[in-house]
Amino acid sequence: MKSFDMPVGPLHLSLEEPMYFRIDVEGEEVAGIEITAGHVHRGIEYLTAKRNIYQNLALIERVCSLCSNSHPQAYCMGLEKIAGIEVPERAQYLRVIADEIKRAASNMFNVAILAHIVGFESLFMHVMEAREIMQDTKETVFGNRMDLAANVIGGVKFDIAEDRIAYVIAQLNKLEPILVKEIIPLYETNSSILSRTRGVGLINRDQCIDYGLMGPVARGSGYAYDVRTAAPYAVYDRLDVEVITYPDGDVWSRAMVRLKEVVEAIRLMRLCLRELPEGPLTAGPLPFIPAGEAITKVEAPRGELIYYLKTDGTDIPARVKWRVPTYMNWDALEVMMVGGRISDIPLIVNSIDPCISCTER
Amino acid sequence: MAFLKILFDNLREGPATEAFPFGEAATPDAYRGKVTFDETNCVGCNMCEHVCAGGAIRFSEKEDGLHFLIWHNTCISCGLCAHYCPTKAIKLSNDWHLSHLQEEKYEQVDHAVVPYRHCTSCGERLQPGGPMLHQLAFKGTNPRSQRLMNMCPDCRRKASYSGEAL
Ligand code: SF4
Ligand code: SF4
Numbered sequence A: 001m002k003s004f005d006m007p008v009g010p011l012h013l014s015l016e017e018p019m020y021f022r023i024d025v026e027g028e029e030v031a032g033i034e035i036t037a038g039h040v041h042r043g044i045e046y047l048t049a050k051r052n053i054y055q056n057l058a059l060i061e062r063v064c065s066l067c068s069n070s071h072p073q074a075y076c077m078g079l080e081k082i083a084g085i086e087v088p089e090r091a092q093y094l095r096v097i098a099d100e101i102k103r104a105a106s107n108m109f110n111v112a113i114l115a116h117i118v119g120f121e122s123l124f125m126h127v128m129e130a131r132e133i134m135q136d137t138k139e140t141v142f143g144n145r146m147d148l149a150a151n152v153i154g155g156v157k158f159d160i161a162e163d164r165i166a167y168v169i170a171q172l173n174k175l176e177p178i179l180v181k182e183i184i185p186l187y188e189t190n191s192s193i194l195s196r197t198r199g200v201g202l203i204n205r206d207q208c209i210d211y212g213l214m215g216p217v218a219r220g221s222g223y224a225y226d227v228r229t230a231a232p233y234a235v236y237d238r239l240d241v242e243v244i245t246y247p248d249g250d251v252w253s254r255a256m257v258r259l260k261e262v263v264e265a266i267r268l269m270r271l272c273l274r275e276l277p278e279g280p281l282t283a284g285p286l287p288f289i290p291a292g293e294a295i296t297k298v299e300a301p302r303g304e305l306i307y308y309l310k311t312d313g314t315d316i317p318a319r320v321k322w323r324v325p326t327y328m329n330w331d332a333l334e335v336m337m338v339g340g341r342i343s344d345i346p347l348i349v350n351s352i353d354p355c356i357s358c359t360e361r
Numbered sequence B: 001m002a003f004l005k006i007l008f009d010n011l012r013e014g015p016a017t018e019a020f021p022f023g024e025a026a027t028p029d030a031y032r033g034k035v036t037f038d039e040t041n042c043v044g045c046n047m048c049e050h051v052c053a054g055g056a057i058r059f060s061e062k063e064d065g066l067h068f069l070i071w072h073n074t075c076i077s078c079g080l081c082a083h084y085c086p087t088k089a090i091k092l093s094n095d096w097h098l099s100h101l102q103e104e105k106y107e108q109v110d111h112a113v114v115p116y117r118h119c120t121s122c123g124e125r126l127q128p129g130g131p132m133l134h135q136l137a138f139k140g141t142n143p144r145s146q147r148l149m150n151m152c153p154d155c156r157r158k159a160s161y162s163g164e165a166l
Helices: A044-048 A053-061 A072-082 A088-117 A119-140 A162-189 A192-198 A207-211 A213-219 A253-274 A325-328 A333-339 A342-351 A356-360 B001-011 B047-051 B080-084 B101-105 B130-136 B142-148 B153-162
Strands: A003-008 A020-025 A028-035 A292-298 A304-314 A320-321 B035-037 B057-061 B065-072 B088-090 B108-117
Touching: A020 A342, A028 A333, A028 A342, A044 A053, A044 A320, A053 A072, A053 A119, A053 B047, A053 B080, A072 A088, A072 A304, A072 A320, A088 A119, A088 A162, A088 A192, A088 A342, A119 A162, A119 B001, A119 B130, A162 A192, A162 A253, A162 B001, A192 A253, A192 A342, A213 A253, A213 A304, A213 A325, A304 A325, A304 B142, A333 A342, A342 B101, B035 B108, B047 B057, B047 B080, B047 B088, B080 B088, B130 B142, B142 B153
Parallel strands: none
Antiparallel strands: A003 A020, A020 A028, A292 A304, A304 A320, B035 B088, B057 B065, B065 B108
C-alpha cells in the first residue's frame, strides 16, 4: 500500500483554529501523527507581568473566548488566597452561575460544530439557535455575549436582582425542553450522527489517565474526574454536582457528555438562583495583595484549568502561569487518530474541543 | 424523521434573526457599550485610569483643571473603570453604535475638564470633589459641612477653631 505524508494546517478548512499536523497516511488509514504547536503564541503570560492586578482581569479574560470566565475566576481565587480575602456568599453563588452559563454555551457550540463537520447543517443551526438563548441571557445579565467580566478580586461586579432572577429562569425554561426533547434525542438516534461518531476516535480510561486527560474527553471514557467535585471551589460543595460519564471513549460519547453537562448546568443555575443569599457582592473596595504564591484550579468547559500566581507585594504580579486542559488533550490525538480514517480527522480534532488560543496564549 | 418536525416548526415561526439594520435590535439595559463621563462628580482619584486595561483613559493636570480623555476605539468595554470609580462619575452606557469610517478613527475621543476648586477663604487651588464624594464620605451634608468642604485644610482648621463655621 502506498504511504505518504499529509500536512493538515496550520490554516485548513476543517480546522477552526491554527494547528499543524503532519499525518503519516497509509492508503485511507492514519499511521502516525506529529503535532506542531505555537502558531498563535501572543506572549500573554509575559504581558501579565507588565500590567497591574486590575488590568490583568481584562487581559486574562481575553486569553480565550469560550472559557473566558474560568480564567479570571482562577486568577481571582489565586489573589484571594494570597491576600486571605473572604469572598462573600452571594458572590460565590453568582460566580457559579457565571461559570455554568459559560459551560452551557461552550458545550453547545462544540456539539453544534460536530453536526457541521458531519454535514448536518440544519442540526448545526438548530443547536446554535438554541445556544442563542444562553447568549441573550449573558448579554442581558452581564452585558456581553462572550466576555462576562463577572469577576473582580474579592467578589463579582454583576448582580442578579429579583426581576432578573425571573428572567434567567424563564430563559432556562425555554432552553431545557429544546435540549432534552429535541437536541439530545437527535444526537442519540440520528443515523448520520451515529454512523460518523460511534466507535471513532477511541481512547480508553487507562490511556486517559496515562495522558493526564481532563474534562469531557476523560469523562467520555468513563474517567469521572471533575474539579467541581474533586476539589470544590466557590459553593460547588453544596450543590451536589453530578459528574457525567460515558463508558465508550469515542467521539459520540464525548459529545453526549457535553450535552448532558448542559442539562446539569441548567440545574445548577436554577439551584443557585433559588438559594442566592442576600449580602455584599465584593469583600471590600481595594485589596492589598502581599507577597506570596498560590495555586488554584477550576473546572473550565474543557477540563481542569490550573493557575499559579506569584506576587511580590506590589500590584503587578511577579508571575502568572497557567496550564490548560487542551495541552494534554491534544497530545492524546495521537491515540485517537492512529488507525482511523483520514476523513475522520476533523471530527476527532473537534471531539477534544481544542482551545488553541488558551494553550498557546 | 424527528428533524422534519423541527424544520416544520422553524418554518412556522419565521426568521429567528433580528431585522437590524431595517429594524431596531433589542439592547439590554446592562449592555456594556460606550463609556460616559460626568465631570461634575469626578473627584480626580485616577482609579479609572489605573485599572483601565486598554489604556483608553488619560488624565493630565492643566491650569484650569484635570483634563480627561477617553479613546473609545481603545476601550474594550470591560467595565473595570465603572466598577472601581468611587462616585460612579464614569459609567458604561448601552450605546453600541460605535462603527465609523476609517478616516474618523482618531476622532473617537471624548474630552472633559474637571475644574479645580478654590478655597472660599484664601483662594488656594484644591483637588476636585463633587457632591457625590461628600455624600459617600459623610452620608449626607449640612450647611456647616458644605461651607467647610470648600476650604483648604488650613482655612478649615482655622474656621473650626474660631467657631465661625458653626
Ligand atoms: S471599560 Fe475598561 S477599557 Fe473601557 S475605559 Fe473603562 S476600564 Fe478602560
Ligand atoms: S472618573 Fe471616577 S475613578 Fe476616574 S478619576 Fe474620576 S472619580 Fe476617580
